[in-house]
Amino acid sequence: MRSQRATIATLVGPAACWLGVFMFAPLVIILVFSVTTRGEYGQTIYAIDFHHYVQFVDRLYLLILARSFYVAGVTTLVTLMIGYPFAYYVARAPAEKRNFLLLLIVIPFWTNFLLRTYAWVVILRAEGVINSILTGVGLIDKPLAMLYNTPSVILGSVYGFLPFMVLPLYTSIEKLDWSLIEAAFDLGARPWQAFLRVTLPLTLPGIVAGSILTFIPALGMFVIPDLMGGAKTVLVGNLIQNQFLTARNWQFGSAASVILMALVIGGLLVYGKIAGFEEEKKR
């Protein structure tokens, strides 16, 4: 089928070429960096050396990796639970209001990230907005410690990633065929049954897309833990950033990134294979 080939080439070709040049080439550069040698002053010496990969297999670095997966996982889960009903609301709003509501979600994010994060610090700190209100009303007499701990990191990241969860969710929920849910009710399903057995499976693509767009960037985040968590722990994002900046060890930084990317993309492809397989079976 010539015409089908042509269609595929027109649709996928441009992006494939684009990524082929601007993503693949840099990727090769990183791979090369990861097996070169670091000079005394952090310069690159082109002698093959795999020890940066070996170096990563170390209790300290594996612990950091595990902790990053954990933090990203919790962030994704909380964001999903907060975001789902919200996306549901927007998707169920009258059709002419939806785009407006959608824009309202992203507009706060057009304000600089750093400014937003500092504003959270102003809200949460000991003499900040919330504590002043609570002490003013007389609910508490000692300020609550809401900053520089794990909950504040989760709050900051959930805030930051909410649109990346809500928008894909919205696109999935919005196209839901509501007659299917009515049918479930007609057949005597309770609301939670209808939700679990009909709504949830049908919006699964949105859940998956949203979780991918939240989990993966969350895995590499470091500014929020630094600013809202007090920079007292190291996540894999900090680790890599530090190698490229303070430690001037591009080799180790590249090796760590390659390992991180291999883990995540490998995981996604395996997941895609399983999910794709399930779909095939259904047909």
Next chain:
Amino acid sequence: MKEGGRSGILLSSYAWLIYLFLYAPILVLVVFSFNTSRLNAVWHGFTLDWYAKLAHDRPILEAAQNTFIVAIISTVASTILGTATALGMHRFHFRFKRVMEAALYVPIVIPEIVMGVSLLSFFVIAGMGLGLGTVIISHITFSVSFVVVTVRARLHGFNMAYEEAAMDLGATPWQTFTMVTLPIIMPGIISGALLAFTLSLDDFVITYFTVGPDATTLPIRIYSMVKFMITPEINALTAILLIATLALITFFDRLQRKEFMSGGLSGGIVMLLVAVGLTGFLFFRRQQQASNREQLNIFNWTEYMPRTVVEEFSRRTGIKVNYDTYSSNEEMLAKLQAGASGYDLIVASDYYVQILVKRNLIEQLDTRKLHNFGNLESDFVNLAFDPGNKYSVPYLWGTAGIAFNRDKVSPIPRSFDDLMHERFRNRLVVVNDVRAVIGMALRSMGYSMNETDPARVREAGEKLRRFMPLVKTFDSDSPKTLLLNGEADAGIVWGAEATLAHRENPAIDFVMPADGGELYLDNMAIPRGAPHMANALTFIDYILEPEVSLQLSRAYPYGNPNREAKAIMDPQLLNEGATYPPPEDLRRGEWLVDVGEATALYDRIWTEVKGQ
């Protein structure tokens, strides 16, 4: 299923609660745009000054303009590319589909800094000049994937029967696409485009590495302002943009409802038209501003050189100055080491000068050609990192030491060991700087800040592990904020931060640790292959003029190494103890030098201390 009654009300109140959550920090920002204090920390009083200041701040307005050009072009391009890809991947099976799938995940999973550095290396190898173009390319590259993922979520389970029906009814493929497929997937496209736009507007790391002189964007300006202070001018800009955006979308929302156009599609088209028009306008303005005059590209820390100083230079010499900024030596080095940066003048701290020299990244300069070089104090020339000043000329200097709030702390901590006390549990703010913190621990044990003996550095690491519970937060950007707003009682901070805090609250004081603190000296230098080297030398000589150097000290609380400038300086500036500590304290300080191979050890220890 009609959603009314209790559950409907519950859901909509929940949704509005989330909207409140989303807008809460924005509200705070807007309120602070009316604050009289320069620091974005404590409310002082009402003013409109920041709005007036903003109107005259050309660099910020130009940065905003660049930001929008990049965001709009990259959003339109990545949305088109991404939607087409999503359609192709949804509909067809082809041989390299898995490869394509993996390739699409790469831009999402790759750590930003890795993407930034590798793209920069690529642009340099490919001989592409850095500028707005390279930034746009980079933004398209990371945005495409987000669009594809979002549109594919929409396409999942898309019923081909609609398309077949349209074709059966005689529609051409194009008609089928525009009248059937597009409207159905439009919500996905809009969501994807919004994500792309949001990502582009806010990107710092990748933009930083791929941008060239004279193309700075807003996030870059803001990030580099952090080191000194983010003034409420930025809040004012935020408030204006926010209100403009809200007004614009409300207007289109009304328009759309009035004309009964099909929701998504018309919305998308209108947005696209507005976007293209706006970009054209901004681009046209940018072109008009460009000129062929003599140029000088300066790369400096932000808030480190008053704009009046730069403008005076342009007025005197007719040279147009492009002034770009960074917020750490490391960022500057990373950019120079990747190659052709296009800058003529940089400002690097002491041991970074040493690294730049060792790595052959800066040019030799002849200080005999500088008429004003003799104005510098002898304490600051001919230092170990650049004997004979063959490569660098001192700019400003500073210290790291102990800051504390007199009202909350008694007795006064005078050494690192004084800080290691239970009374400071979770009450210290400490600069997030490996060398400063490990160095101070080393000094407290009688070692040098530049120790390379692994056993001694490990010993310092052990001490720091016991120090950790005392730290409330590590913050290199603005530790003064925590001292001012009462989150921290004391800490290890830069002297300049302490001076700024002292000006706001006189109870905040500073001492150099009894066992020695860090001294640093920032220096002007010329990157290898600088395109306008002669202009850079002229500029260095200009900065060394006493009256010009004085302007630096009037604007920023760093130590001035220029003897002649200090001779005519306002006495109250010279009396600021955190900027100019007593000479006997200074003698206990130590200049940092590069620790070479031990850098990896320092990083490892630092990671261990924080990573346990």
